[in-house]
Amino acid sequence: MNADRSTVIAERIQQRANEIFPEVVELRREIHRHPELAYEEVRTTALISETLIGFGITPEPPLLETGVVAVIRGGKKAANGKLVALRADIDALPLSESNEHGFCSMEKGKMHACGHDMHTAMLLGAARILVEMKEELEGDVLLVFQPAEEKAPGGAKPLLDAGLFTRFNPSAVFGQHCFPNVQTGKVAMCKGxxxxxxxxxxxxxxxxxxxASAPHKAADPILAAAHIITAVQHLVSRVVPPHEPAVVSIASIHGGNATNVIPSQVTMSGTMRTMNEEVRALLHHRLRQTVMHTAEALGVTAELEIRNGYPVLYNDPAVTTRAMTLCGEYLGKKNVIESEPLMTAEDFAYYLQACPGTFWQIGTGTPEPVKGNTLHSPTFNPEELALKTGSGLLAYTAIRFLGMP
Structure with missing residues (x-):
């Protein structure tokens, strides 16, 4: 596709994204008013299905109890059957909203505090643009409205296990996530x-x-727990190579209920985060060793359960490079910035294990940071102008990527 043609397409999408913006805002607000937790997204699923049908898009038979999958068939069918997947997550978080705008959550103890209402509305906006411009599609677009990102094992792996990518076989998969520390109108991207x-x-x-007056007659689990907390910290500084990011944090500890009684048991919980699967496996092994031997040295026993979470999210370098070019065409090169790796986790990583693709940060922040406007906060309040950016960007990326050799 020549530069003039890509400019025409970008301008056409920008105009349409601007025209449908009020409707996308209302979709987002309706989803925000009625948040649903992981695996419970029945109302949201119905809203997505009804909206897609209204656009002339028929949802596919469901693969899971909640969530929606649909395909937009291109008007310029590629000889190789090329298909691009676009994903949005749809579940909310279990916390109460503290904002004061006119569309706050109506569900006690539930809130879209991670922007999934924004993601869903953006993909619905993109779907409308794409179905209206299907004559420009040199292939098909798979829409994935995924449940349960916030709760392990997540919704991505069950969808894949149910045959999502076996049935549709995308050549690339794209996703985006709201970030309030990135200014609205910009995206931040990272290769690898x-x-x-x-x-x-x-x-x-x-x-x-x-x-408590005779600790020598007891085997103190509180003292042992303190030593375990200290001991596991050496794993990051003395076991992990200095150039590899890793975090081990003990976030809770419970034991005892009186000032003069040494308890018989202490429980703790925490998290381990790594950016390399080999380092991850090494830390699992060394963590178990450290806990067992520290406990033994102090005359107690210790058990460690490691619940595997989402894998490392690895953005395919070649696809990410292409996506950065496309985002620069649509937003302007100055609005595409490089991101540092993040220690947060996302089950979009499972899609990237099965198919090359990339996941980027879409800005929802303002030039002047607002206190409390952070992810997973009861006062998270993303800038809604990002809905226009995100809808258009997903549509443009799909059209242009399908047209690339």
Whole structure:
């Protein structure tokens, strides 16, 4: 596609994204008013299906109990059957909203505090643009409205296990996530390892209780727990290579309920985050060793349960390079910035294990940062102008990527 043609397409999409912006805003607000937790997104699923049908897009038979999958068939069918997948997550978080705008959550203890309402509305906006411009599609577009990103094992892996990519076989997959630290109108992209593998750690330290005045007659699990907390920190500084990002954090500890009683058991929990699967496996092994031997040295026993979370999110370098070019064409090169790797986790990583693609940060922030406007906060309040950016950008990326050799 020549430069003039790509400019015409970009301008056409920008105009349409601007025209449908009020409707996309209302879709986002309706989803925001009625947040649903992971695996419970029945109302949201119905809204997505009804909206797509209204656009002339028929949802595919469901692969899971919630979520929607649909295909937009291109008017310029590629000889190789090329297909691009676009994904949005649809679930909310279990916390109460503290904002004061006119479309706050109506569901007690539930809130779209991670921007999934924004992601869903953006993909719906993109779907409308794409179906209206299907004559420009040199292939098909797979729309994936995925449930349960916020709760392990997530919705991505079950969708893949149910045959999502076996049935549709995309040549690339794209996704985006709201980030309030990136200014609205910009995107931040990263080649290679972008988000961390996040594993949950659960410790149980068992000793022998006794009177606090005679600790020598007890086997103190609190002292042992303190030593375990200190000992596991050396894994990052002395086991992981200095150039490899890794974090081990113990985030909770519970044991005892009196000032003069040494308890018999202490429980702790935390997280381990890594950007390299080999480092991840090494830390699993060394963490178990450290916990067991520290406990043994202090006369107690310790059990460690490691619950594997999402894998490392690895953006295919070649696809990401192409996507950066396309985003620059649509937004202007100055609005495409490079991101550092993040230690947050995302189950979009599973798609990237099955298919080359990329996942980027879409800006929802303002020039002057607003206190409390952070992800997973009860006062998270993304800039809605990002809906226009995100809808158009997904549509443009799909059209242009399908047209590339």
């Amino acid at each position: 390892s972008f988000m961390a593998a996040a594993d949950e750690l659960y410790f149980t330290v068992t000793g022998q209780g006794g009177h």
